[in-house]
Amino acid sequence: MASFVYGRGALRLIIGNGQTPTIDYIADTMQVGLSTSSHVPNKDDTFLDDAGADDFIDFELSGTGYARQTIASGKTIAYDTANDRVEIDGADVTWTGINAGTAAQATLHRDNTTDATAPLLANIDTGGFPIVTNGGDVTIQWNAEGIIHLTV
Amino acid sequence: MYIKKTLLGKPKHVAEVGDVVWWAPKRLECTVQSINAAEHTMLFAGGPSIQRSASSKPVARWLVHVALRDAHWHEGLKMWIVGEGLYPRIVRGVIIKPDPITIVLKPGQF
Numbered sequence: 001m002a003s004f005v006y007g008r009g010a011l012r013l014i015i016g017n018g019q020t021p022t023i024d025y026i027a028d029t030m031q032v033g034l035s036t037s038s039h040v041p042n043k044d045d046t047f048l049d050d051a052g053a054d055d056f057i058d059f060e061l062s063g064t065g066y067a068r069q070t071i072a073s074g075k076t077i078a079y080d081t082a083n084d085r086v087e088i089d090g091a092d093v094t095w096t097g098i099n100a101g102t103a104a105q106a107t108l109h110r111d112n113t114t115d116a117t118a119p120l121l122a123n124i125d126t127g128g129f130p131i132v133t134n135g136g137d138v139t140i141q142w143n144a145e146g147i148i149h150l151t152v
Numbered sequence: 153m154y155i156k157k158t159l160l161g162k163p164k165h166v167a168e169v170g171d172v173v174w175w176a177p178k179r180l181e182c183t184v185q186s187i188n189a190a191e192h193t194m195l196f197a198g199g200p201s202i203q204r205s206a207s208s209k210p211v212a213r214w215l216v217h218v219a220l221r222d223a224h225w226h227e228g229l230k231m232w233i234v235g236e237g238l239y240p241r242i243v244r245g246v247i248i249k250p251d252p253i254t255i256v257l258k259p260g261q262f
Contacts, residue, residue, distance in 0.1 A: 003253045010255060082202050082213060087252075094245075106248070127250035137245030144180060145200055149254040 001125060005148060007043045009109075009121035021112055023119055025088060026075050029111040030121070032093045032140060033068040034061045037104035037130060041123040048107070049115035056107050057115045063100030064135070069093035070111070080145075087146035094139040104130040106140060108147070122148060165225040167194055167232065174229065175216060176237030182214065184232070192220045196234070 012023040033048070039059035049057040074091035105125035112118040124140070131138060173182040173196040182198030199213030216234070223232040229240065 003250060005253050005255055083200075085254075106250075122253055124248075124250045124253070128246065128248040131246050131248070138248065139245060140248045140250065143250065143252050146252050147250075149252045151254055151256045 001041070003122065003124045003126050004041075004043055005122045006041075006045055006120040008046050009119060012119055013121065021110070021117060021119055023110045023121060025077060025121075030071045030075065030090065031068040031109055031111045032071065033107045033109070034066065034095070034100075034103040034138075035059045035105055035107060036061065036102060039105065039107075041105065041107070045120055047116055047120060048109055048118040051116070056109075056120070061098075061100040061103055061133070063098070063133075065095055065098035065133075066100035067095075068111070069095060083149075084152050086150040086152075088148040088150075089142060089146040092139055092141045094137055095133075096137050097135055098133045098138050099135040100133050102130050102132045103138070167220060167223065172231040173198070173223065174226070174231050174233050174240060175214070176233060176235040176239065178214070178235075179238055179240070180214065181231070181240065182212075182216070185215075187220075193217060194220055194223065196232075 008019070009023060012019045013025060033056060035056050036059045038054065039056050040054040041056070045055065049055055071090035071093060074089065076089045078087055080087050105123055106129070107120060108122040108124065109118050109120045167184055167187055169184050169186060171184040173184055175182050175196070175198060180198045182196040185195045185197050187194045195215065195217050197212035197215050201210035202213050204211065218234055223234045226233050226239070233239070
């Protein structure tokens with residue numbers, strides 16, 4: 001499956017009002033988590049924990065060096081006039097010395113009080129996934145042109 | 153890039169087409185496109201390809217013309233450095249490089 005943006009994630013990001021909780025990409029804490037291939041993401045999924053049998057939370061990696069990483073800096077939303085698109089970007093994330101199984105994909109989400117209320121934004125499974133974590137570092141190096149493009 | 157010896161015998165890297173350039177203000181990895189030896193300048197390009205018109209061929213988004221004296225060779229990174237800014241991070245371990253996720257917004261979709 002190719003990488004995609006969750007439908008309601010896009011809705012929260014673009015519309016905001018009426019969606020609870022919203023996703024304010026710049027102001028909110030945005031995190032990236034890793035999960036195995038048993039996590040079957042669907043564009044209609046809403047939260048990290050949707051009370052289903054194959055949600056992110058059901059197959060999140062667990063082990064040495066694993067924790068959800070925060071996009072700690074560099075979060076930007078800017079309009080690229082040359083390419084007629086909004087570019088959403090952020091700093092790379094790194095797991096140091098991770099040995100927690102095979103990561104098949106990454107999930108970009110807003111951190112919230114509970115996983116059942118943490119809204120999903122995007123699922124990423126390209127660029128080198130799946131990878132077998134073996135105690136080395138794993139870095140997600142976002143493309144120089146951004147993480148998400150909204151092309152008009 | 154080839155290395156020539158100066159009068160003092162120290163190696164000096166000479167820019168060639170195809171050399172990697174780190175455009176520091178933009179934090180962008182570019183490639184030398186051409187070198188004008190007479191004017192001591194070089195042209196480097198970087199960024200994704202864009203098409204300025206339907207009939208034109210794709211060109212790199214950024215095309216920068218600089219004096220050769222404004223570029224210095226970084227031996228550790230094996231690239232030319234132009235401008236001031238952060239250098240590329242040397243990342244160890246596995247590096248995942250996902251492509252941007254694109255949503256195409258068309259009239260009537262919202």
